[in-house]
Amino acid sequence: MHRDRTVGELLREWRHRRRLSQLDLAIQADVSSRHISFVETGRTMPSRAMLLHLAQHLDVPLRERNRLLVAAGYAPAYERRPLEDPDLAKAYEAVQGVLRGHEPFPAVAVDRHWNVLLANSAMTIFLDGVDPALLEPPVNMMRLGLDPRGFAPRLRNLGQVRAYLLPRLARQAARTGDPELSELYEELRSYGTEDDPPTAGPTDIAMPIRLRHDGVELCFFSTITTFGAAFDITLDEIAVEALFPADAETADYLRRSAAGHWLPTGSALPRGL
Template sequence: MQRDRSVGTLLREWRNRRRLTQLDLAIQANVSTRHISFVETGRTTPSRPMLLHLAQHLDVPLRERNKLLVAAGYAPVYARRPLEDPELATAYDAVQRVLREHEPFPAVAVDHRWNVLLANSALGIFLDGVDPALLEPPVNMMRLGMDPRGFAPRLRNLGQVRAYLLPRLARQAARTGDPELSSLYEELRSYGAGDDPPTAGPADIAMPIRLCHDGAELSFFSTITTFGAAFDITLEEIAVESLFPADAETTAYLRRSAASSPP
């Protein structure tokens, strides 16, 4: 198990994951190659500042930096509070405001494994007809979009969406070293084959998501918003995906739907 591995072994794994040589890391972090070698082989234990310095240059996620600290005999320094924690009230309010003010267009806040934390009411158009089992917590947006029981059957360009999202998920799993993300990737990859390349159409400004809903074809593109320079694990791992209409017809449809919905 990871807790039984030395700090040097863990650092070497992160360095290899980033495809850096010891010399590469030494130059980036402005330390000697010999020191990197001594740390990785266990001949020396890095100080806490040095360990955090190396972790920063290796772009190690905050939750994994805590594991490095514990492996070296230090106390973890990064907290992980629930999003509803009073100390995160300002950040929680900011996420809710982003979601609310994006209406009548869909938006969702997810954690580092794409599990839904918060969503606005407009996201409901994606949940129409979804198997209730997929809506049991934790609700995973990647699974909703690619599982045949989710809204995948309503995506007009499912192959294109898969061809974009699956490599993205694979890169995220590789970057974070998260085995659950790797397992999710393998699961979602098994749902289809022969995906279309994510090529652009003449009218596309970004890769579209084309969803059939209530007899209409809605087209979206998305943006991702994250907290900058977060020092809390929960905040670092939150991403808000905002979906924007990719054409005038979709804009008009969503505005009409919002206007006809009860307050």
């Protein structure tokens, strides 16, 4: 029979996940290690403020902080609104502005599972030849990139990309404790063969993404942007990945494509415009 986890068990799990001893956490949080021990064993019920204090020092995601609070008998502290909620209007506009402002280069906003929330029109260059089943909502960018039915066959350095993305996904799954991310990692790991180490070439400034498209090779590097100090779970879990041209040829191609309207205006991805 399933048993709900106690707050002490959950707290101990997060402490182990962060590879901290009770003394380590006590020093970081400026509390006694005896208090940490009593909370974890159930001898002491922490106050709401203390629980949030410990969760902050353990870098617990906002949705999991709510779970800690509920396990201790408190009301959740953080709301989870849809991105289109009026209360998130300014944040929604900010994400749209980032995507729009990055054109003619690709950019996409994803949730904690790498499902696409919004994308700009330049992201359509990644959709050529993709199995329509992968474009059924929710569209997952990790799956789209590493599944053989996605744009993986068009990546010139697929092994290198896999060798970078899979450990990154594994770290994210470990940091958040999210079982869906762990399942996604195991699925994507099963698709590959031997991966190349993500070593730098003579002209690389970051790990490149080399994509065959329309008879040419496009080369990108990426940045990830997140909201700072979010108090809403949705905002806390949004990441915007912007792809920048890694060479003049890629930049010129995308600018010409946009000027000549070669980039499709419709998309199977949720549009941010």
